[in-house]
Every structure is written in structure tokens, then in C-alpha cells.
Amino acid sequence: MPQRQPEPLDIHELAMLADEALTEALKLPSGLVRSEALKKASQLRIAADKQGIRFARRGRPSLTK
Numbered sequence: 001m002p003q004r005q006p007e008p009l010d011i012h013e014l015a016m017l018a019d020e021a022l023t024e025a026l027k028l029p030s031g032l033v034r035s036e037a038l039k040k041a042s043q044l045r046i047a048a049d050k051q052g053i054r055f056a057r058r059g060r061p062s063l064t065k
Contacts, residue, residue: 014048
């Protein structure tokens, strides 16, 4: 029987998880546990930013005939 793949989180859920993880990481005392928690929070933020809206680059339009 094939295993079900979990639903991917959308940008809002990932951003919320990243904010919560950062808040919890900042409460920890300095040390290895805190740095690992901060790393996890930054990975969640990067994942949320990757799903964000991508805009076209600004500048001159391409030359087409």
C-alpha cells in the first residue's frame, strides 16, 4: 500500500512556524541548544520566503519584433 505524502505547508503556515520557533529560540540560554533552535527557525523562514510571490525584474523590456 503506498504511503500518503503529507500536505505541503503554505507560506502563511511556514511564516507562523518560523516566528514561533524564533520566539522560543530567543528564550533559551546561550549554548548549543539555542544555536540549533535558531538554525531551525532560519530554515523555516527561508522555506517560507522561497514560496513567496516572485515578481518580474524591473528595467527595460526585452526587444521583440
